[in-house]
Amino acid sequence: MLICHFLVHYTADTQLLNVLRNKRKFQKKLFSMFLKYGFLVMDMKIIFTISLIAAVCVSVSCSSNTVSNVPAGMTLVWADEFDTNGVPDKSKWDYSLGGNGWGNGEVQTYTKDEKNVFVKNGKLNITAIKDKELWTSTRIKTQYKAEWTYCYIEIRAKLPKGVGTWPAIWMLPSYDKYGNWPRSGEIDIMEHVGYDQNVIHTTVHTGAYNHRINTQKGYHSKIKSVSDRFIVYAVEWRPDYIQWYVDGKPYYRFDNEKKTVLEWPFDIPYYLIMNLAIGGSWGGKEGIDPNMKSVTMQIDYVRVYQ
Secondary structure, eight states, X not given: OHHHHHHHHHHOOHHHHHTTTOHHHHHHHHHHHIIIIIHHOOOHHHHHXXXXXXXXXXXXXXXXXXXXXXXXXXXXXXEEOOOSSBSOOTTTOXXXXXXXXXXXXXXXXXXXXXXXXXXXXXXXEEEEEEETTEEEEOEEEOTTTOOBSSEEEXXXXXXXXXXXXXXXXXXXXXXXXXXXXXXXOEEEEEEOOGGGTTXXXXXXXXXXXXXXXXXXXXXXXXXXXXXXXXXXXXXXXXXXXXXXXXXXXXXXXXEOOSSOTTTOOOSSOEEEEEEEEEBSTTTTTTOOOTTOXXXXXXXXXXEXXX
């Protein structure tokens, strides 16, 4: 109650009071207010209020099953809470468009049509749809909008279910400083293939370590009910290592061997990608369920700290 009075006195944000009863909505509204007020105005009372309440709320899990684990000393620098229904925020997101397999034999054509990508009820929906045996889906990215070198990124997501699905949350370099893929690197925060339900993969690709020469570095393990609940997938990227987390628990770590850029090209800006592929050399290894008509990956939020 003290917190409520404090917020009323200093923010005069009636929308916030309307969602106080719902802890999930309250936290998302709080992050949106922090982005709006903390970055755009100089009213120190507002900034102090938002920072104080954010510290309280971030330290508490949104549910017993999802946990944030922001490293000490890092602060929020970029986020999308997906609070506005309709198309995703054009100032934050762009798209990769087209088909032709995307180098992996995938069957979908990527679009930015609202039927394939839309925000509703606080969630980003990436939906793959089959229409007359042709699949469409979306690959959304921050390329040319936002990029980071060394950061902590977390994405709260619920994955699709179905044989032939291949959702991914990953990062690519903003420019190929060390050469074409994989020499300039790739960071796979989360990959899942529908024929191997509930197994979460995390991987790095470099000139020395990649699947083309069967030397890729990564880890996979079974995580309960990834298509039935939201889970926080995160990566902590430092000059000396990359550490993955699932629901706040350490999952895999890749250390900088301090040899050459063939082993560690991870000192340049990267951007974030989220996509839902259908079929392909990996996702379609056991075919595509012929009865599957539509599947969705939902994203609750994306937050970046440095």
